Amino acid sequence: MSNTLQIVWLIPFLPLIGFLVNGLGRKQLSKTLVGIIGSGVILASFLISVFVFLQVKNGNTAVVNYFDFINTASLKVGFNFQIDQLSSIFLLIITGIGFLIHVYSTSYMHEEDSKDFAKFFAYLNLFIFSMLLLVMGGNYIIMFIGWEGVGLCSYLLIGFWFKDANNTAAANKAFIMNRIGDFGFLLAVFWLIAKLGTTDYHAVFENVSKLSATDITGITMLLFLGAIGKSAQIPLYTWLPDAMAGPTPVSALIHAATMVTAGIYMIARSNILFTMAPATQALIAVIGLATAVVAATIALKQNDIKKVLAYSTVSQLGYMFLGLGVGAYTGAVFHVMTHAFFKALLFLGAGSVIHAMGGEQDMRKMGGLKKYMGITHITFLLGCLAIAGMPPFSGFFSKDEILAAAFTKNPIYWGVGVLTAFMTAFYMFRLYGMTFLGKFRGTHDQEHHLHESPLAITIPLIILAILAFVGGWVGIPEVFMHGGHRLEAFLEPIFAQSNILVATLGEKQELSHTTEYALMATSVIGALIALLYAANKFSKYQASTQEETGIGRVLANKWYVDEIYDAVIVKPLKSFSGFLNNIIEKKAIDGFVNGVGRAVNYGSRQIRLLQTGQVSAYMLLMVVAILILFIIQLFL
Template sequence: MTLFDFITVGKLSIPFAFQVDQLSTLFLLIITGVGFLIHLYSTSYMHEEEAPHFARYFSYLNLFVFSMLLLVLGANFIILFIGWEGVGLCSYLLIGYWFKNLEYGNAAKKAFVMNRIGDLGFLIAIFLMIRQFGSVNFSDVFANPGTVKVGTLTAITMLLFVGATGKSAQIPLYTWLPDAMAGPTPVSALIHAATMVTAGIYMIARSHVLYDLTPVTQSVVAVIGLLTALLAATIALKQNDIKKVLAYSTVSQLGYMFLGLGCGAYTGAVFHVMTHAFFKALLFLGAGSVIHAMGGEQDMRRMGALRKWMPITNATFLIGCIAIAGIPPFSGFFSKDEILAAAYAKNPVFYGVGLFTALLTAFYMFRLYATTFAGQFRGTHDQEHHLHESPSAITIPLIVLAILAAGGRLPRYSRVPRA
């Protein structure tokens, strides 16, 4: 659907146009569905903020969702890029929401700068498309890419992957994502589950026609994704900050998605985006419920036995751990299984490393659960005195996400739809 002519220079015409198909519809449902639950959760979690800052928080949050919707609805790479830059800006604003804290401000700047590095690659790829295809519309670029030299297509896809590496936190541009924990916990859930980091996955899945013709780029995507998944999983093993464990877990799961994309399993990668949105939003919001009850404490070594005081948070968090660990019949099993099957078909070594990484995921997630909810309470007497279950505005989103994490499915279809 074309709204108006956006840029017209000589023979180049770039419309401000939207495109709705199976791929964009799935992302629309993830963004608005999970985003709504995070907004509902935020009304309680952020209730102690003063009036001007409370409004500022929600304005940033809504701009974040708007930018991500624009990204997935765009019918050409320019509109996609506008949304791409919008989510980058909002991540800066929300990570540095408590701007009086210098450390949090530095984390926001780090995220902003590292994403700009990736965005340069994306911009150069767009210029190459204009030169080769005379257009940036999906319908034109994907119509007949076989007429372009393989070397040129490889350059375009590699540069697009550089952009995805920054936005979706892959080696070497992954270090900004763990530092993004500086923002409020609902922001972490939104960045890690429904927006921002999934943008790179969407962009490559949307451009799969080009990647199918460039096996070298596909191999690079698969290897980088696999190495990122393994490295982040090993780092998560030793983290004691409850949000840092989940942050490195996100980096690892994104690596899984890139492994699927590199192996040609575009459906499997997008499927994992959906299931990951459910259980990672659940885990981050569950962590926020714990932090709320502990008076801001995030060190798991000072927690323990919280299941006695927080039964709903405990049960829903356990479901999230089972789902991300890939234990059947929970949703994470099916999406990981499809990626691993494609990895085995591509290269048995990919499968072996991917399977080992899945085992590491199960280990560090159940370590997190046991340290937080089982055993003996290790906090202060004052913290123990104030322990309580979170209010309904927090527990209701947890219950809904737990149901989705347990039973989220996608009907199997042959591949991601062409533009």
């Protein structure tokens, strides 16, 4: 096959090469070289991705097969890459944002040892590699390879500073929670294999009518469990805030470009299955909404700059799931994209702040950074506006699309969603206010060291800020501009099957333009009030020693979810294992085995008494026995 898309193997292969070179040569290579190799391979991948995107835009999509991963009588799994509209967009996001994060890291991680520096870049490259496999895979198994791969990389990167037990504990937590999700994902794949005998997307989606309603509901529920784990939804979201233990660029990578968007991608990829399972969709919408609200409430009271951003990610992911749940697949993907821009921007900006503050992450000790860090401040403000959903920033368009779709499905969804949007605006500008406005509250030493970050940090910030500003313009809603939603047109083939299905069921309702304007106005005005209030209030923030009370305390403690999990799941499981180990294993089973031994011992001791040592007694026994045998032989 001479399809030009044949070269897509280079896209994941280059980061893999980067991983191997940096990983194996970590003792020899200088930091500069490591940085160049690490970022260079991603840049190359990005350029190829752009090429691929242009090809796809011209209608050239393909499934490219390289070799058979598994080929037996019962299962055939090709090492396939599927290049189409959906994967090409994700390719751009992953490699593009990934590249910026790499560049940023060359400066941010510069104080590390040369060896650790190389290790860090190797892990980052591996992360990108895994994520690329995930989105490029042509079947669920290749996707699962990437799926677990990003779990592994997050484990390695969260625990990057492994001296501190907190970091490694957070890494373990991330991996194990992801595994719980994988449990569901795997079961769904087994189900598909059992029913259809294949995991190829094309084959599955074409034969979807062969599945019964139970099958589809079961499979989608299980897939969704996988997404819950990977994309940090209730009840498995607690790993994501803990994952802040890793270096800041890693947080940016996990939250913006990779990892957590995997769940969204997977559901968007399998959209036809989900469209056919209304029960699952309803569950997705409810869980997404619940996650959005809960995470937003927690974010209101956090004082760690990264924790606020982490909870905001969880909340925004909830939005995306709401979008998926109400059938707004394009909206969800759109929000993934815009979110990638502004969340990467916010995290990198936060990293720049932390860097300037000498590692301090507590916002109560910041303030007034505006005058020290001009570029960081401006870009960060743009990011905040975008996430708060202010027009014409990118977040406005994608959020609006999801909310509009939610309104058609159920106005309550919309109501809760808008409330969350207000909270988002509030906590983001609380963060902004506490960090950049007002007076500096840190130590004198810190103040002395405050400085704008170097170019390697500010340039990615500027690029991301531009993207966060204009990124939403690919999806201008129909009300503003006819044919403005170019993303929807582009992704149309991916969701065609679902759209047809929805159309035949007659579920699709169009909102009137007036309603749409009204909805938009509500959300924008509400958010605007919230953000102005917050920015104003927290620019005058004074550190108080007063303990939080009531609901505030519950929120500051994250609804005590970790504690509840610990008490309800972890501790009982631990004591149950202890019970098995100490009672069942040692006392019961081994006790039984040893008991048999003891019984034999005891019995032998009793029988030994027969052995008198008198020869004639033995003789007598022998004769009696022979006589008995005779009698048996003769008379019985």
